[in-house]
Amino acid sequence: MTSAKPINIAILAMGGEGGGVLADWLVYIGEQAGYLAQKTSVPGVAQRTGATIYYVELFPANDDTRDGRSPVLGLMPMPGDIDLLVASELMEAGRAVQRGLVTPDRTNLIASTHRVYSMTERTATGDGRVDADAIVAGCKAAAMNFFGFDMQRLAEDNHSVISAVLLGAIAASKALPFAREDYEHAIRVGGKGTDSSLAAFSAGYAAAAGAAPREQTAAPDPDASAASFLVAVRENLKGEARKIVLAGIERAADYQDRRYAEDYYDRLRPLIDLANGHGEKGQTLICESARQLALGMTYEDTVRVAELKIRRSRFQRVRQEVGAAPGQIVQIVEFMHPRVEEIADTMPAPVGRWILRNRAARAVLARLTSRGRMVRTTSLGGFLLLYVLASMKTMRRSTLRFAREQTFLEEWLNAVQETAAHDISVAIEVAQLRNLVKGYGETHERGLMKYRAIRSFISTGSLGRDPAATIRRLVDAAQKTEDSAALEAEIATLTRFRTAGAA
Numbered sequence: 001m002t003s004a005k006p007i008n009i010a011i012l013a014m015g016g017e018g019g020g021v022l023a024d025w026l027v028y029i030g031e032q033a034g035y036l037a038q039k040t041s042v043p044g045v046a047q048r049t050g051a052t053i054y055y056v057e058l059f060p061a062n063d064d065t066r067d068g069r070s071p072v073l074g075l076m077p078m079p080g081d082i083d084l085l086v087a088s089e090l091m092e093a094g095r096a097v098q099r100g101l102v103t104p105d106r107t108n109l110i111a112s113t114h115r116v117y118s119m120t121e122r123t124a125t126g127d128g129r130v131d132a133d134a135i136v137a138g139c140k141a142a143a144m145n146f147f148g149f150d151m152q153r154l155a156e157d158n159h160s161v162i163s164a165v166l167l168g169a170i171a172a173s174k175a176l177p178f179a180r181e182d183y184e185h186a187i188r189v190g191g192k193g194t195d196s197s198l199a200a201f202s203a204g205y206a207a208a209a210g211a212a213p214r215e216q217t218a219a220p221d222p223d224a225s226a227a228s229f230l231v232a233v234r235e236n237l238k239g240e241a242r243k244i245v246l247a248g249i250e251r252a253a254d255y256q257d258r259r260y261a262e263d264y265y266d267r268l269r270p271l272i273d274l275a276n277g278h279g280e281k282g283q284t285l286i287c288e289s290a291r292q293l294a295l296g297m298t299y300e301d302t303v304r305v306a307e308l309k310i311r312r313s314r315f316q317r318v319r320q321e322v323g324a325a326p327g328q329i330v331q332i333v334e335f336m337h338p339r340v341e342e343i344a345d346t347m348p349a350p351v352g353r354w355i356l357r358n359r360a361a362r363a364v365l366a367r368l369t370s371r372g373r374m375v376r377t378t379s380l381g382g383f384l385l386l387y388v389l390a391s392m393k394t395m396r397r398s399t400l401r402f403a404r405e406q407t408f409l410e411e412w413l414n415a416v417q418e419t420a421a422h423d424i425s426v427a428i429e430v431a432q433l434r435n436l437v438k439g440y441g442e443t444h445e446r447g448l449m450k451y452r453a454i455r456s457f458i459s460t461g462s463l464g465r466d467p468a469a470t471i472r473r474l475v476d477a478a479q480k481t482e483d484s485a486a487l488e489a490e491i492a493t494l495t496r497f498r499t500a501g502a503a
Contacts, residue, residue: 006073007058010085012093018164025183025186031130033178039056057073083175085172088151090136090148093135094138102143113132148175157203159316167204168203183201230246241287255297263297271285301396309334310390333374336373338372340355340362349402436450454474454475474490
């Protein structure tokens, strides 16, 4: 009886990331090296676009021939029995660790550290994101060797898909008994997107071998690189605060224009000057304020949605995700269903207000948009329709939604600055309050009501001895339910407690 053991490989990937292609590459490499190879897959639909587990077993054929028997290979990964686990996203790596597929005595774990947020994270009323640092720490503790970095960014930089970067990381990890040339040969044999896949493979190999990935600190546009406000950012800020503010500037410029990016920094500058002298808490305040201001200034409206759907990069990404060959026709159909409120928000402010007040106008628009419509953005007509809508970007400053958002942001930012002059800890909580206001329609209205209820309670001066803790308590209550019932109950409890204490 032979003592040979298979090499067990599990690949966890989501739809469109090339997990099946990566498994096929490994099967080909194994077979060319004289191994018996088997690949199975178990699709999933519970998370995002559907996470799939691909399982590959490689068995040394020479030992099998010497023994005269054929091995029975497994069909799915088993806890404690995995030599190499590959995850295309950090949460998938965390799930593998949680299921016991990663063990410190055996498993080499390769994972991209970027995040594709799960539905529970996205639908949380507050910040529902799982702590990425905790997942990374868990991966390092659970694996024999851990190779983790942002592989999605490297794939995008090289106009490829993440599977090629993952293959490069596998090659550099030395987890499998194959040479780099074997991996590159498998890519060439595939024959699709060879040049970009090889470039992404090389980037993944270099990063896993120890070369630091490039840090993206690019300016919003070539002309802005010498702008005085960017120079001021680099001189006045450091560390995480600098990164977040630069990212906010880039986001604002991409959303509207360079002047909008300058407006973003001009709004932050008084708060930065105030917070810079307050140590670590001051830096935290800058980070939170900069993050929330960037999100507030780049709200998603119909113009933004249209602009994103007709970008060249999106068409390229869709082609990559479906694995389209050069010259192959790909049709993209979008479902558009704007509500009356969204249409009014896109209009000049006086017109938008008139529409929302006029029942007849609302009824006509509701009838016209009740069913939505399918728009083929790869057709001339569909593309031009969204192009015209996206071109309204130049008119955004005159729209009803813009006026509302700017008024709200000014009120919020003034509250943060006034509070920071007295208590930085409380100012941090006030800065984070804006996160309650998100989305559009009823979701936006509910969040705004909760925000105003908490701001109103703060103005009463009834926050007690630990105002920051009280605000956190109120925010937690606001996030418990979609309606304001839990928040109202918490405010009532605090009010009774303060009243009883005063008596």
